[in-house]
Amino acid sequence: MDLQLPIFYFFATILVAAASLVVTLRNPVKAALALVLAFFSAACLWVLLEAEFLGIVLLLVYVGAVMVLFLFVVMMLDINIAQLRSGFGEYLPIGGIVAALMLLEMVLVLGASGFDLQGMPNPAPQPADYSNTRALGMLVYTDYVYPFELAAVVLLVSIVAAIALTLRKRKDTRYQNPAEQMAVRRDDRVRLVKMPSEAKRESGR
Amino acid sequence: MFDWACTLPLAGWACDLYAEQRLLRIGLGIIVLVVFCILMVLIMVYAERRLVGFMQLRKGPNRVGPFGLLQAIADTIKLLIKEVIVPTNASPILFLLAPILVLAPALAAWAVVPFGDQLVLADVDASLLYILALASMGVYGVIIAGWASNSKYAFLGAMRSAAQIVAYEIAMGFALVGVLMAAGSLNLREIVLAQSGGIHQWYIWPLLPLFFVYFIAGVAETNRAPFDVAEGESEIVAGFHVEYSGISFALFFFAEYVNMVMIAALSTLMFLGGWQSPFGGEVTPAIGVILFFGKMSFFLFCFMWFRATFPRYRYDQIMRLGWKVFIPVTLVWIGLMGGVMFFTPYGYVFH
Amino acid sequence: MLDNYLPILIFLLVGLGVGTALTILGRLLSTSRPDPQKNSPYECGFEAFEDTRMKFDVRYYLVAILFIIFDLEIAFLFPWAVVLEDIGVFGFLSMMLFLAILIVGFIYEWFQGALEWE
Numbered sequence: 001m002d003l004q005l006p007i008f009y010f011f012a013t014i015l016v017a018a019a020s021l022v023v024t025l026r027n028p029v030k031a032a033l034a035l036v037l038a039f040f041s042a043a044c045l046w047v048l049l050e051a052e053f054l055g056i057v058l059l060l061v062y063v064g065a066v067m068v069l070f071l072f073v074v075m076m077l078d079i080n081i082a083q084l085r086s087g088f089g090e091y092l093p094i095g096g097i098v099a100a101l102m103l104l105e106m107v108l109v110l111g112a113s114g115f116d117l118q119g120m121p122n123p124a125p126q127p128a129d130y131s132n133t134r135a136l137g138m139l140v141y142t143d144y145v146y147p148f149e150l151a152a153v154v155l156l157v158s159i160v161a162a163i164a165l166t167l168r169k170r171k172d173t174r175y176q177n178p179a180e181q182m183a184v185r186r187d188d189r190v191r192l193v194k195m196p197s198e199a200k201r202e203s204g205r
Numbered sequence: 206m207f208d209w210a211c212t213l214p215l216a217g218w219a220c221d222l223y224a225e226q227r228l229l230r231i232g233l234g235i236i237v238l239v240v241f242c243i244l245m246v247l248i249m250v251y252a253e254r255r256l257v258g259f260m261q262l263r264k265g266p267n268r269v270g271p272f273g274l275l276q277a278i279a280d281t282i283k284l285l286i287k288e289v290i291v292p293t294n295a296s297p298i299l300f301l302l303a304p305i306l307v308l309a310p311a312l313a314a315w316a317v318v319p320f321g322d323q324l325v326l327a328d329v330d331a332s333l334l335y336i337l338a339l340a341s342m343g344v345y346g347v348i349i350a351g352w353a354s355n356s357k358y359a360f361l362g363a364m365r366s367a368a369q370i371v372a373y374e375i376a377m378g379f380a381l382v383g384v385l386m387a388a389g390s391l392n393l394r395e396i397v398l399a400q401s402g403g404i405h406q407w408y409i410w411p412l413l414p415l416f417f418v419y420f421i422a423g424v425a426e427t428n429r430a431p432f433d434v435a436e437g438e439s440e441i442v443a444g445f446h447v448e449y450s451g452i453s454f455a456l457f458f459f460a461e462y463v464n465m466v467m468i469a470a471l472s473t474l475m476f477l478g479g480w481q482s483p484f485g486g487e488v489t490p491a492i493g494v495i496l497f498f499g500k501m502s503f504f505l506f507c508f509m510w511f512r513a514t515f516p517r518y519r520y521d522q523i524m525r526l527g528w529k530v531f532i533p534v535t536l537v538w539i540g541l542m543g544g545v546m547f548f549t550p551y552g553y554v555f556h
Numbered sequence: 557m558l559d560n561y562l563p564i565l566i567f568l569l570v571g572l573g574v575g576t577a578l579t580i581l582g583r584l585l586s587t588s589r590p591d592p593q594k595n596s597p598y599e600c601g602f603e604a605f606e607d608t609r610m611k612f613d614v615r616y617y618l619v620a621i622l623f624i625i626f627d628l629e630i631a632f633l634f635p636w637a638v639v640l641e642d643i644g645v646f647g648f649l650s651m652m653l654f655l656a657i658l659i660v661g662f663i664y665e666w667f668q669g670a671l672e673w674e
Contacts, residue, residue: 004558007565029352030299036345047561056334057631064341065627068348068371069620072364075352076616125558131330133391134642137635141647148650151632152657155625159661162621163670178519231563235570285578286585293592305575312571316564327563334634335564368616371623378630385637452582456575521672524619528671532626532662536655539633543640543648 008048015041028074036067050123052132234326238315246462247277253509260513287451292354295448299353304449304456307346310339311463318470319394320497321480321490332393333381336471337374340426343464344370347445350457354448362444365434365520372524373425376531379539380419383412384475386542387555393474399556400478403485409476411555414538416476418531420504423468425523427461429508431515432523469504473497618670629658 018041021034039062046055126132140148251266251274258265266273291297317332319325329335344367351363385391387408388399400406409416425432446457473479477500480493488496518526546552636643636651665671 052331056331056338059338060341061627061631064338065624068344068367069624071348072616072620133331133635133638137639138642141636141643141650145650149653152654155628156657156661159625160664162618163665163668166618167668167670231566234563235567239574285582288586288588289582301579305572305579308575309568309571312574313564313568316567327560329560364616368619372619375623375626382633382637385634386640389638389641391638451586452578456578540652547645547648
């Protein structure tokens with residue numbers, strides 16, 4: 001069934017359009033949302049390539065997690081767009097040269113025989129009960145255990161870095177601990193002092 | 206009659222589908238699932254109001270139709286003809302798009318839910334992962350709604366909601382790992398089949414802590430009471446949908462209830478043996494579906510019960526529960542399960 | 557395998573379609589009488605002051621970063637749990653080492669107070 005072809009073109013068109021929107025939209029939040037759409041279409045293309053597990057993980061990790069962070073950042077930082085755009089003309093030549101070089105490199109690599117349709121044919125269709133996840137799992141935790149453990153170390157470093165960079169105690173916040181407030185007992189706050197109800201009037205005044 | 210169309214480029218697939226009548230079957234399946242979702246939401250709205258009313262010694266809706274049964278339909282019509290107010294300075298397209306983006310994944314997740322051994326629209330291998338991925342996409346509707354409204358309450362509610370959803374998604378994912386270890390498959394149908402043989406084979410027993418973590422995380426993930434700080438009316442009026450009215454609000458509401466039914470369905474499939482009978486043995490598909498609905502209704506009842514019973518959690522308590530209680534509990538249980546499976550002869554307990 | 561994904565694709569489009577159709581239907585059926593007071597953002601009866609998109613507590617970023625890391629961990633745990641029977645003790649121990657390294661990070665977070673919400 002050649003249904004794959006129209007679906008491929010459908011998602012490829014969305015992907016290219018969304019990617020162009022990412023760099024052309026002026027509003028950073030809308031650009032980030034366009035990037036979400038680009039990731040989503042890319043995930044659909046991966047599924048078309050029979051990479052079921054990787055496609056869904058792309059959704060789960062990039063769309064579901066990484067882009068949430070991106071959105072948090074661009075939504076909540078005050079980005080002055082006019083100021084950002086002021087140097088546009090100044091940096092255009094050098095930016096253009098870098099972009100042209102990158103394009104040339106990609107054409108050289110992807111255009112070479114290694115990546116053409118003969119070198120990289122469409123993967124053979126898998127039977128319905130084939131488990132992509134299982135095939136991946138059989139390799140990652142045994143044959144590729146060393147890179148796998150390295151990934152853990154990389155993640156550890158990123159945890160430590162994230163905390164070191166962002167976590168600081170703010171001194172100006174007034175902070176109450178509701179748990180402590182709840183746990184307070186009468187004796188902590190009130191001291192009952194026994195005293196006579198009236199000062200004794202000294203006689204003879 | 207339309208044979209000539211099949212010779213057009215790129216059109217051959219349509220004819221193939223037409224010939225196989227696949228499209229017809231898929232279309233029918235989708236219609237059945239969408240109607241199922243709509244009916245469930247209508248029933249839930251009515252049942253929740255009646256039930257919470259009963260628990261609080263009130264009557265609940267009792268005027269529209271016999272026993273107030275038509276109340277939910279009346280509400281739907283009312284919401285449909287109410288004005289949708291787009292606040293000034295809001296981004297109108299994103300504002301109207303947000304509820305659609307919440308609803309679409311909530312509906313599409315049903316494609317992989319098996320109602321019986323053969324009753325599933327799309328029997329993909331990684332169905333559980335697919336549902337998790339779609340659930341994680343629901344957060345965008347919330348963030349976009351909060352941002353596009355250009356209102357402080359909406360924005361604050363969206364941020365709270367997003368942070369809460371992501372925190373509980375982790376706990377949920379870890380709880381699912383235990384189920385996968387026991388079943389050895391990501392496919393929901395196979396997970397249910399792995400629990401066949403009667404009530405003692407259901408995963409709720411060996412995975413009891415994970416079951417509680419999963420269900421409570423599910424309640425938090427759908428922003429339901431007692432974890433509804435995102436819309437805590439005494440603090441931030443209505444959270445991310447404070448500016449929404451009319452049909453756009455109804456879509457948010459609809460999606461929330463569809464998600465609730467989804468959590469109940471997943472809990473049933475993964476911990477209560479799905480469509481299987483508690484006494485073991487084969488059941489006919491019709492009885493299987495009834496059993497499935499019966500088990501699901503129990504969880505839906507719990508959602509309403511929680512709402513009527515528990516006071517709202519404080520935000521710092523919610524975050525603490527997600528990160529400091531659920532994640533350690535699930536990690537310990539995963540390690541324990543693996544240890545028992547490999548180093549003791551009692552591994553069968555978990556299968 | 558791809559055959560199984562066709563209904564999902566169609567369902568996603570239907571889901572978007574249902575939402576869009578209802579939104580349009582609502583627009584057609586409902587009245588629309590805009591009014592500056594009605595359309596102003598809700599602010600407890602005050603005129604809105606300050607920009608809405610304010611700076612936020614850095615803690616939200618930290619939660620998001622930690623979420624990414626744990627989400628990746630889940631992505632690694634899923635295939636492992638599925639093939640656990642087949643990869644044997646070695647596969648089990650390799651994941652336990654992986655988790656042990658990350659639990660170090662988790663404990664570090666905990667004692668740095670990154671999980672506290674003030």
